[in-house]
Amino acid sequence: MIRDRDSRFTALFDEVFTTAGIRVVLAAPQAPRMNAIMELWVGSVRRELLDRILIMNERHLRTVLAEYETYFNRQRPDRALNQASPLRALPDPVDADIEVSRRDRLGGLLHEYAQVA
Template identity: 80%
Template sequence: MSLELATRVDEVFKTQGIRVVLTAPQAPRMNAIMERWVGSVRREILDRILVINAAHLRTVLAEYEAHFSEHRPHRALDQASPLRALPEPIDADITVTRRDRLGGLLHKYSQVA
């Protein structure tokens, strides 16, 4: 992206009251982490759902954020969620239920007592 275009984009954000935060050149991973999260949002949600308006987008993103942080397994965390550790394994027969979120795009699985 050219510097002139980037400046114009920044001005559009500023007119809407959005604070522009630049990534530090000394911290290249900062941008990579956000790019990965945005990519996950696009692949898992935005490419599969029709967003009607800004309020609907905020609702969808809030639901995805909760799913991402509380329920979605992460390989780097040994399939745990960032805000919830995995329970200890048990050797009993378990019944698992699935609750659909966002019209079936996301699924929340839980054990039945």
């Protein structure tokens, strides 16, 4: 478990995880953005996925998270990247009429849009 160095987390807090066999790793000192990236990911997964789907078991969770990870990195638009995806640049703008196709993922929970050639 990765946690920050806040004084609210006492040695007893860490002991609970250590007893369960979980190694506690402290975030780097004076690195405020270190947690921000993971907080964005966790928040997105909760809002866009886990709040909308019932997870049946660990295997189902892993399958759903793998599908969401692919969607998050390849299809989901990111405001910081000017609506591009982390692993896919925006296509060049087209002035002609274009047709758009939609592909549903995870039973319609997520949608992918693409231009039809």
